Amino acid sequence: MTATIDAPVRTAPRLDSLGRLESEAIHIMREVAGEFDRPVILFSGGKDSTLLLHLAVKAFWPAPVPFPLLHVDTGHNFAEVIDFRDRMVERYGLRLVVANVQDWIDDGRLTERPDGTRNPLQTVPLLDTITEHRFDAVFGGGRRDEERARAKERIFSLRNAFGQWEPRRQRPELWNLYNGRHRPGEHVRVFPLSNWTELDVWRYIARENIELPSIYYAHERDVYSRDGMWLTEGPWGGPRDGETVLRKTVRYRTVGDGSCTGAVESEASTLDEVIAEVGASRLTERGATRADDRLSEAAMEDRKREGYF
Amino acid sequence: MGLLRFITCGSVDDGKSTLIGRLLYDTRQLHADQLATLTADSKRRGSDLDLSLLVDGLLAEREQGITIDVAYRYFATENRTFIVADTPGHEQYTRNMVTGASTADAAVILLDARKGVLRQTRRHSHIVSLLGIRRVALAVNKIDLVGYDQQTFDRIAEEYREFATSIGIDEVACIPVSALEGAGVATQAEREMPWYDGPTLLGWLENVAVEDERRSDPFRMIVQWVNRPDSEFRGVSGAILGGTVRPGDTVSVFPGEHKTTVSRVVTFDGDLDEAVAGQSVTVVLADDLDVSRGSVLAAGDPPAVADAAQADLIWMGEQEMLPGRRYLAKIGATTVGLTIEQPKHRLDVDTGARLAAKTLHLNEIGLGNVHFDQPVALDPYRANRDLGGFIVIDRLSNATVGAGLVRYPLRRSTNVQWQEMSVDKDKRAELNGHRGCVVWFTGLSGAGKSTIANLVEQRLYAQGRHTFTLDGDNVRHGLNKDLGFTDADRVENVRRVGEVAGLMVQAGLIVLVSFISPFRAERNLARGIVEDGEFCEVHVDTPLELAESRDPKGLYAKARRGELPNFTGIDSPYEAPEHPEVRVDTSALSAEEAADAVLARLHELGVC
Numbered sequence: 044m045t046a047t048i049d050a051p052v053r054t055a056p057r058l059d060s061l062g063r064l065e066s067e068a069i070h071i072m073r074e075v076a077g078e079f080d081r082p083v084i085l086f087s088g089g090k091d092s093t094l095l096l097h098l099a100v101k102a103f104w105p106a107p108v109p110f111p112l113l114h115v116d117t118g119h120n121f122a123e124v125i126d127f128r129d130r131m132v133e134r135y136g137l138r139l140v141v142a143n144v145q146d147w148i149d150d151g152r153l154t155e156r157p158d159g160t161r162n163p164l165q166t167v168p169l170l171d172t173i174t175e176h177r178f179d180a181v182f183g184g185g186r187r188d189e190e191r192a193r194a195k196e197r198i199f200s201l202r203n204a205f206g207q208w209e210p211r212r213q214r215p216e217l218w219n220l221y222n223g224r225h226r227p228g229e230h231v232r233v234f235p236l237s238n239w240t241e242l243d244v245w246r247y248i249a250r251e252n253i254e255l256p257s258i259y260y261a262h263e264r265d266v267y268s269r270d271g272m273w274l275t276e277g278p279w280g281g282p283r284d285g286e287t288v289l290r291k292t293v294r295y296r297t298v299g300d301g302s303c304t305g306a307v308e309s310e311a312s313t314l315d316e317v318i319a320e321v322g323a324s325r326l327t328e329r330g331a332t333r334a335d336d337r338l339s340e341a342a343m344e345d346r347k348r349e350g351y352f
Numbered sequence: 353m354g355l356l357r358f359i360t361c362g363s364v365d366d367g368k369s370t371l372i373g374r375l376l377y378d379t380r381q382l383h384a385d386q387l388a389t390l391t392a393d394s395k396r397r398g399s400d401l402d403l404s405l406l407v408d409g410l411l412a413e414r415e416q417g418i419t420i421d422v423a424y425r426y427f428a429t430e431n432r433t434f435i436v437a438d439t440p441g442h443e444q445y446t447r448n449m450v451t452g453a454s455t456a457d458a459a460v461i462l463l464d465a466r467k468g469v470l471r472q473t474r475r476h477s478h479i480v481s482l483l484g485i486r487r488v489a490l491a492v493n494k495i496d497l498v499g500y501d502q503q504t505f506d507r508i509a510e511e512y513r514e515f516a517t518s519i520g521i522d523e524v525a526c527i528p529v530s531a532l533e534g535a536g537v538a539t540q541a542e543r544e545m546p547w548y549d550g551p552t553l554l555g556w557l558e559n560v561a562v563e564d565e566r567r568s569d570p571f572r573m574i575v576q577w578v579n580r581p582d583s584e585f586r587g588v589s590g591a592i593l594g595g596t597v598r599p600g601d602t603v604s605v606f607p608g609e610h611k612t613t614v615s616r617v618v619t620f621d622g623d624l625d626e627a628v629a630g631q632s633v634t635v636v637l638a639d640d641l642d643v644s645r646g647s648v649l650a651a652g653d654p655p656a657v658a659d660a661a662q663a664d665l666i667w668m669g670e671q672e673m674l675p676g677r678r679y680l681a682k683i684g685a686t687t688v689g690l691t692i693e694q695p696k697h698r699l700d701v702d703t704g705a706r707l708a709a710k711t712l713h714l715n716e717i718g719l720g721n722v723h724f725d726q727p728v729a730l731d732p733y734r735a736n737r738d739l740g741g742f743i744v745i746d747r748l749s750n751a752t753v754g755a756g757l758v759r760y761p762l763r764r765s766t767n768v769q770w771q772e773m774s775v776d777k778d779k780r781a782e783l784n785g786h787r788g789c790v791v792w793f794t795g796l797s798g799a800g801k802s803t804i805a806n807l808v809e810q811r812l813y814a815q816g817r818h819t820f821t822l823d824g825d826n827v828r829h830g831l832n833k834d835l836g837f838t839d840a841d842r843v844e845n846v847r848r849v850g851e852v853a854g855l856m857v858q859a860g861l862i863v864l865v866s867f868i869s870p871f872r873a874e875r876n877l878a879r880g881i882v883e884d885g886e887f888c889e890v891h892v893d894t895p896l897e898l899a900e901s902r903d904p905k906g907l908y909a910k911a912r913r914g915e916l917p918n919f920t921g922i923d924s925p926y927e928a929p930e931h932p933e934v935r936v937d938t939s940a941l942s943a944e945e946a947a948d949a950v951l952a953r954l955h956e957l958g959v960c
Contacts, residue, residue: 058630060355060433069632070591073576077645077685101620102589102632106581187424194423210421214752215447215668217454218741219591220682224750238435240426 061247068235069102070219071198075180075233076102076109078223082180082233083140083173086112086131088124089298090255091184091236093131094244097253098235099182100135110182111138115169117161118145119279119301127256140176142168159280162300170206173230180223182233188240198237204228245321249314261294261312272305296321353428356562359437359452359485361476362462367493371462371531372425372438373403375554378538381427403531422448431558446701446715447668449476450755453483454741458560460489460553465498465528468508469515471702477516478701482664482717482757484737487523488516489556495545496530502547519704523560527553566629570652571595571603572731572739574684575643579634587618587634588643590685593738595652597635598626605641606648606729607657613638646686648729648739655729655739658761663722664733665692667712669746669753674840675711676847678877681724681756683742689725689880690744696720711840712754722756725880733757747873780860784818786960788857790850790882791950793866794875794929795892796921797907798899800938800946804892805866807947812862817960820856821864822849837918843874850878857882862959870920872927885957890950891932896921898939933957 058066075082084099086092099108114128132139144161147153147168156163173181187194197213199221214222223231236244248255266273266289267282273293274282279302282288293306294317311317362368386406394402425436437452453459459480463473480488490512498504509526516524528536528548535541538554551559572594579587597603601614616636617624627633635649648655667673673692681690695718698709712718733740744754781787791808793801805821812819828835832848835841846869853863869875879887899921900908911919918924929935934953936946954960 058628060353063355063630066591066630066632070576073589073591073632074685076577103577103579104620104634105585105587105618106579188426194425195421212751213421215451215743215755217451217743217752217755218738219455220741220743222682222743222745222750222752224680224745226750238424238426240428240433242428243433 061243061250064239064243065098065101065247067219067238068098071221071233071235072099072102072182074221075182075223079180079231081176081178082110082182083113083176083178084108084110084182085169085184086114086128086139087184087298088114088120088128088131088256089184090244090248090259091186093253093255094248095182095184095235096131096135097251107136111140113140113142113169113172113176113178113181115142115165115172116144117165117300118143119161119277121256121258121277121295121298121301123258124256124298127254140172142172144168147171158302160300160303161279162303165300166206173206174228178230179225180231180233182235184236185232185234186236186239186241186244196234196237198234199223200232200234201225202230202232206230208232242318242321245314245318249318256298258295258298260317261292261309263290264293264306265289266291266293266306273308274303274305275301277301353431353433354562355433355435356458356557356560357435357437357456358458358460358557359439359449359456359480360460360462361439361449361452361480362491362493363464363470363472366462366464367404367531368438368462369404369406370402371460371491371493371529371537371553372436373406374531374534374537375436376406376425376427377403378534379427379429379554422452429554429558434557446475446479446717447666449479450483450666450668453480453485454737454755456483456485457562458487458489458557459485460491460557462491462493463508465492465495465504465508469511473512474515474703475701477521478519478699478704479717481519481521484733484757486521487560488521488525489553489560490516490524490526491531491553492526492528493531495528496533496535500528500535500541500544502545505548525550525556525560527551527556529553566594567596569594569629569736570654571597571601571650572655572736573597573633573635573649574739575645575647575649576685578644585636586640587616587636588647588649589632589634590649591632591738592627592629593684594629594736596626596628597633597649597651599623601651603637603649603651604654605637605643606650606655607727608642608647609654609657610639610641612641646684648684650729655731655736656761656763657727657729658763659724659727660762661722661724661730661756662759662762663720663742663756664717664759665695665712665720665722665744665757666717666755667714667753668755669751670714671746671753672714672840673712673754674843675720676840676843676877678725678747678873678880679753680745680747681722681742682745683728683730684739686728687745688728690742691723691725692744693721693723719759721762730758730761732760777858777860784860786817786862787886787958788860789862789886789888789954789957789959790853790857790878791862791864791888791890791954792853792869792875792878793864793890793892794869794932796894796896796899796926797868797919798902798904799892799894800943801866801868801892803943804890804936804938804946804950805864807943808950809864811947811951812960815960817862818860819862819864821866822853824867827852837916837924839871839918839924842871846871846874846878850874850881853878854881857886862954868920868926870924870926872929875929888934888950888953888957888959889929889932891929891935892938892946893928893935894938 144164153164197216264275266275267286294309295306311320360368393405423438427434439449439452461476492505492508505528513524536552573592574590575588576590579589599614604611615638617627618634675694679690680687695709697706698718731739740758742756743752746753793805795801809819832845835845853865856863910916911922920926934950936949
């Protein structure tokens with residue numbers, strides 16, 4: 044019998060759920076790179092946009108990410124998040140475009156709201172910046188599991204020249220064929236994480252060991268309670284009369300405007316602990332921590348029509 | 353942990369939203385705040401706990417109480433994660449069902465036990481089968497309302513099984529459920545239905561075989577992006593749509609069919625020994641071939657490279673399909689021009705009968721031949737969903753107006769070789785002393801097209817040029833006398849005239865075409881038939897009021913009286929050219945001055 048040397052055969056494992064989601068997101072990003080002239084990634088420093096950036100790095104590696112980042116800065120950001128943003132830009136050699144909501148307030152295009160919340164004010168600076176830079180594809184970290192209105196969102200979501208979402212003009216999306224054609228002035232929002240759930244995001248962050256801003260993990264912080272949320276003092280203001288400041292161990296489940304993003308009491312200081320907590324949680328992330336979603340039953344749908352992410 | 357994508361479909365009142373709400377509720381996907389919202393919303397609508405409210409997303413449809421779009425839902429058990437495409441049952445919304453089915457591995461078809469198998473049930477099953485879903489669960493809902501009666505269930509199950517088999521669905525599970533009560537969805541209802549010993553719906557979903565066959569298919573990868581950060585590295589990035597690939601494999605690049613070897617399979621996480629269908633990778637090839645976005649890498653049984661195919665078509669546009677119109681098709685990572693022939697037949701999705709059809713309307717399904725304006729690599733849809741499915745895009749609105757599923761490529765197109773003639777266009781141009789060209793006069797009826805065209809022809813004749821005039825009215829008396837004035841017929845009218853004009857240009861003539869030709873897309877089609885520089889579009893621009901006041905043939909008056917339907921300018925649109933070679937405003941210029949302008953432009957174009 045002749046001895047033969049077989050090359051070792053490693054059969055690839057079946058693609059698991061996270062593998063399929065990752066491949067789908069990369070496929071979507073490459074379609075955008077192939078079909079659009081001026082794409083941009085919306086980057087808030089939150090976990091979803093950080094995940095987007097990570098997927099973009101993987102999609103185009105060894106080439107650099109071929110898109111800039113766009114941050115709509117409410118001026119109400121956590122310092123840790125801005126610091127994190129700047130480090131990511133540095134690490135991956137990216138170009139960063141910042142739209143400062145304060146500039147719009149200063150020159151009168153926007154007026155500060157009585158409650159001081161700036162989340163609803165992001166829409167105008169976002170749309171103005173998209174127009175100014177002629178961005179034709181705008182990546183967002185939106186997921187369909189976040190909210191009822193988002194469950195029907197397309198992966199390529201056409202926005203008219205006013206940045207608005209028109210439910211009736213949304214195109215059917217079949218197979219993995221995305222139609223990104225648009226008229227001048229229109230743009231397309233692209234949501235590579237559409238099919239991810241919050242738990243998928245956390246599991247993937249753990250699997251890939253993705254760095255996040257420190258406020259996602261449990262830390263001690265001075266907080267006060269308002270509308271059932273733990274808010275913290277910052278450039279957006281502080282406690283009102285009768286609101287007591289307490290020292291608590293908390294973490295944030297989302298990163299947004301400090302005036303309406305609440306912390307949750309948590310001891311989860313590692314990724315595994317966060318995942319265990321998310322898996323067991325009885326509150327969805329938006330419900331737990333975003334006051335602006337509670338305004339009305341159809342709050343999200345109204346904002347989408349206006350051109351919010 | 354694996355992933356299963358499935359769709360749910362049912363009629364408006366079958367309780368589909370409640371069923372999905374039930375799956376979310378029973379698998380504990382609902383959070384405390386969602387439950388609180390649900391309870392509050394339910395109370396407002398006068399119910400204790402209305403699970404359907406979880407699913408019905410958009411405000412409008414919540415008010416109407418029907419689902420009108422595809423919504424995606426997510427839940428997980430310990431064994432699997434699930435993506436549910438919730439697709440509406442309302443008759444008008446076939447396109448949404450097709451959308452949901454295109455990415456699904458399995459389908460749950462819902463019916464009301466009191467009503468049994470309906471038209472809708474058959475319709476949904478036909479679409480599910482057409483889209484290549486082989487595994488179906490029939491959820492016989494509201495079984496509580498027939499007293500959990502076994503005979504009712506058996507009768508429905510038997511009828512459905514027979515039907516499903518007849519349309520090519522291999523695996524059917526019939527499951528009695530009450531979404532409202534929760535019976536048979538996540539938990540067995542042994543007390544109510546001791547006679548049923550099959551799986552619960554959730555049990556079926558957890559165990560149904562996920563399509564894993566793609567891995568044993570021939571290798572296919574679409575190239576989405578060329579990865580070239582520096583002179584050292586050149587890879588092609590894309591998605592594997594079938595089979596597997598390893599370093600050392602011989603692959604061919606389509607179109608072109610150049611063979612090469614895979615030297616590396618690159619990912620951010622390191623090189624792979626093997627990559628499989630479903631993965632997104634970057635491949636480095638041994639040879640520096642012409643590979644770009646839209647190329648297909650393949651091994652094994654090769655894909656076809658064809659510029660025509662027979663395909664099942666699903667129409668999704670508000671405007672009907674226009675045979676002969678130039679659309680775009682996106683297939684894989686390629687977008688090409690597409691024309692569709694008149695359908696061979698239309699499918700009655702309720703009975704499966706084939707009906708005669710001249711076109712396809714919104715939500716209609718038919719079979720027809722399609723032509724791409726360049727060869728593309730494709731597989732039959734049955735062999736590879738991702739390389740056999742394409743979407744149809746309207747060039748003007750950019751909307752996705754249809755979907756196609758390739759049955760087989762047509763090789764006819766490669767057999768009909770264009771006869772190379774030794775006396776060619778250039779030789780005739782030498783002999784004639786001028787080149788051939790189409791001068792296309794477009795504008796409203798009564799704008800003065802024929803008058804100007806006649807003057808231009810007289811002057812060309814005087815200069816010794818070879819000319820011919822194709823006039824709208826004259827052509828309609830002969831070549832096009834079978835055509836009317838519907839949009840579809842107008843497209844065909846223009847196509848024929850464009851082709852005839854093209855042949856005449858081959859013959860070396862200056863062809864003057866005087867045609868209302870109201871649609872931009874069709875004029876561009878005519879332009880595409882001849883070569884660059886051989887088409888001179890003349891927009892005879894006249895305000896409607898002026899044309900109507902002239903009304904040389906009394907047509908506007910007739911149209912205003914409603915005796916001439918689809919009359920351009922009155923009840924059918926005129927799309928003005930955006931960049932015509934010549935624009936003459938007949939409210940400002942005389943016919944002679946207009947003819948001068950056209951002749952000057954022809955001189956500039958180097959025709960004569």
